[in-house]
Amino acid sequence: MNLNDVIALDKQYYMNTFGDRTPLMFERGDGICLYTDDGEKFTDFFAGIAVNSLGYNYPALTKAIAEQAAKLIHTSSVYYVENQARLAQMLVENSCADKVFFASTGAEANEGIIKLVRKFFYNKNECKPEIITLTNSFHGRTLATVAATGQPKYQAPYAPLLEKFVHIDANDCEALKSAINENTAAIMLELVQGESGVRPLDKGFVALARKLCDDNGIFLIFDEIQTGIGRCGTLFAYEKYGIEPDGFTLAKGLGGGVPVAAICAKAELAAAFSPGDHGTTFGGNPLSTRAGMVVIDELVNNGVLESAANMGEYLGEKLAELAANCDKIAEIRGLGLMRAVEFKEEIAKEVFAKLIEKRYIVGVIGTKILRLVPPLIVTKGDIDGFIATLEEVLQPAGKSLKPF
Numbered sequence: 001m002n003l004n005d006v007i008a009l010d011k012q013y014y015m016n017t018f019g020d021r022t023p024l025m026f027e028r029g030d031g032i033c034l035y036t037d038d039g040e041k042f043t044d045f046f047a048g049i050a051v052n053s054l055g056y057n058y059p060a061l062t063k064a065i066a067e068q069a070a071k072l073i074h075t076s077s078v079y080y081v082e083n084q085a086r087l088a089q090m091l092v093e094n095s096c097a098d099k100v101f102f103a104s105t106g107a108e109a110n111e112g113i114i115k116l117v118r119k120f121f122y123n124k125n126e127c128k129p130e131i132i133t134l135t136n137s138f139h140g141r142t143l144a145t146v147a148a149t150g151q152p153k154y155q156a157p158y159a160p161l162l163e164k165f166v167h168i169d170a171n172d173c174e175a176l177k178s179a180i181n182e183n184t185a186a187i188m189l190e191l192v193q194g195e196s197g198v199r200p201l202d203k204g205f206v207a208l209a210r211k212l213c214d215d216n217g218i219f220l221i222f223d224e225i226q227t228g229i230g231r232c233g234t235l236f237a238y239e240k241y242g243i244e245p246d247g248f249t250l251a252k253g254l255g256g257g258v259p260v261a262a263i264c265a266k267a268e269l270a271a272a273f274s275p276g277d278h279g280t281t282f283g284g285n286p287l288s289t290r291a292g293m294v295v296i297d298e299l300v301n302n303g304v305l306e307s308a309a310n311m312g313e314y315l316g317e318k319l320a321e322l323a324a325n326c327d328k329i330a331e332i333r334g335l336g337l338m339r340a341v342e343f344k345e346e347i348a349k350e351v352f353a354k355l356i357e358k359r360y361i362v363g364v365i366g367t368k369i370l371r372l373v374p375p376l377i378v379t380k381g382d383i384d385g386f387i388a389t390l391e392e393v394l395q396p397a398g399k400s401l402k403p404f
Contacts, residue, residue: 029056032375044361045374053253055375061256061294068290083289090296096244099270101263102284106225106251107140109261117186120272128185130164138195171202186219191237194226198340206241222248229253233309233336256295260288308376312336318387341370354393
């Protein structure tokens, strides 16, 4: 089927949650490149929204998935699953967590850790229903995680929302102090707010959150759905801040494209769940956890994490150089291979369209921001090619971009 055939089928049979999508359809991928059904090659600096951590057709991952699919895809957690136990071990041995639970999506992992926090205080016969999150955060699209998300546009259609989430502005230390009361159970933070424009939190704010949790006997939770698995230059973004959480969540890059998510927690918090308190049909199955094992192994033992850290610094430097010579760029921000280019005017969608014409894929946030989250295997040559193309798009000979 060609692209137009698929668009027609989509409009007839698929729920209209995405509207009119970017009119592309990819047939295969290799490295950090994607190929359309008619053979056009695109260089991908979006990685399926930060999911394809090892790019496309990565030999070790492709081989492991094929071998596992031929043996066993799913049995359920009614039985013991070797890959599930082994991936849990790998995550614990490379993080501050003591226990892991696997899910299938980031929203499911966040929902699970919210349940875990509430169950902890229930076990102690304490009523602490409130969790503090940030304005402009994004934690998922289930009813609980929409309530946790600090963006009214995602919440309005589903009111009344699950109580009680208290939203404060990022980096507002006084607001954070004031928000804590006898009903507070946890503070839940994205260390870099991805969906609202790739905005890293201040180190002082995160340190204060840790102190307040310690002082009040409550939990510090990090949503590392997008920032984890090498995206910010360390295996987990919390390492950049020198602050350990009591629990954190993972998804996106963990399976290299195969759906797998994780709730990771220190022993005290993890012990709140007893048999029957939580579960999943698909989470932690042999196929998804085998993919996760490859991703962690490649990052930790085969140089991918070190390379990603170096490339993240390089991308930041090259973007800063571009911004210094381009009056259309207002700000460059982010960590590692999670970067934003914010423009002074509302031209992001036009820049996106021109990059598509040049066969580069990026993300767009609103009307002023490009989001760059390339696969972790990106090279200096890939970055140089992208920067040259972005510069060409922003500064075409004898022309200037008009606001979109």
